[in-house]
Amino acid sequence: MRLTPGSGHDIDLDRVDLFDLELYSSGDPHPIWDVMRAKAPLHHQVLPDGREFWSVTRYDDVCRVLGDHREFTSERGTVVTHLGEDDVAAGKLMTSTDPPRHTQVRRAIGTKLTARAVASWQERIRRAIVRFLEPALDGDTWDLAEQAHRLPMIVAGPLLGIPERDWDELVQLTAMVTAPSDPHFHHGSEAATLAISHHELVSYVTEWVKRRRSDGGEDGSLLDHLMNVHAGDAPLTDEEIAYDGYSLLLGANVTTPHTVSGTVLALIERPEQFEKAQAHPSLIPSLVEEGLRWTSAACNFMRYATNETQIGGGTVPAGGAVVAWIGSANRDESQFTDPHTFDITRSENRHVAFGFGPHYCIGAPLARMTLRIFFEELLQRVGSIDLDGEPQHLRSFFIAGMTHLPIVAQKRKTL
């Protein structure tokens, strides 16, 4: 999807189709969300097959839907590609579980993903990123978006305990789960792509656990941690291990690459911001936060209303599916000054790119550290970056991202 919006004239909200994949692959949803925030903060859409959902687009409403599990439950599923199908993993997969069980499981898993815990990975991650960037510096065209798909596995593969020979397959499978209609990833129909990829990923973790149990030993990895951790007073069940391992793989793989590509594109389009970041490396943490806000790679998450509920000036019936549009909340003018301006010096930046409330991204410290190191190493090595072809956007209404971003980078002269 275009991250720098065009003009939003003549938008008829009654005709807007938020599930139209063209809107994200070649269109421009931001002007639509702008009008929705102003005129229809609660928007209702019925799909041709009869499924229906309500959308909230304002910052405060998005926080309320994501943050209050009593009004809006995660237990029937949270991903819009599964709209209308009750989640078979409810209560077993952390993301599809409400407190209090969610709190127990999250506390147990989270000890390995705190900022302090991931800091010990810093130098390892830096070495991996330096190697990753090497081919970008030989002066030829380099497709950053295509290459960046491998970045999370390079970074998080060893942390999770996944051998390098499996990385490519897992990258492909996780992309299939999140963008089942994109021609780069789909296998047959959208439903078949989702079913195959979901099954393969859960089986992968199940087999990994079986192997580890029969081999014995521990490697201190995150998957080992899932096998040994206690949530409440009992270990996780095998089903919980398989689902949560799947969820960590998915969370790690499908978002960070798009934040990298979208932020680099924003810098290419704004050379003055690129120069500023290069001249003042102390701005890199705020460049990362602005990149997270700007790209909002997890474009939305869904909840179901537990009871009839008033929100956004309207009513959602009990059981209604509510989509919280994170991409829109992060451009809400009541929260951000000049929200459609990419500004690496933005000081008030309480974006919700990692969500809000109990399900706030458990991988945020790892993602932030990866992004910071990526931009530190990139800006130190590269003097300029130019586009060398049209960016191609992901065909997905769930993940905002790119499949191709051909660039040519020139080495920085001081090196």
Ligand code: HEM
């Ligand atoms: C730029 C990178 C990332 C973005 C934008 C992002 C975004 C998000 C968002 C918006 C949520 C909230 C979901 C909800 O409310 O239902 C979330 C949850 C989650 N993320 Fe991330 N994420 C990123 C990186 C990661 C990484 C690196 C990992 C794994 C190490 C990860 C694993 C998870 C998991 C397991 C959850 C569920 C947490 C829970 O249910 O308590 N994410 N992420």
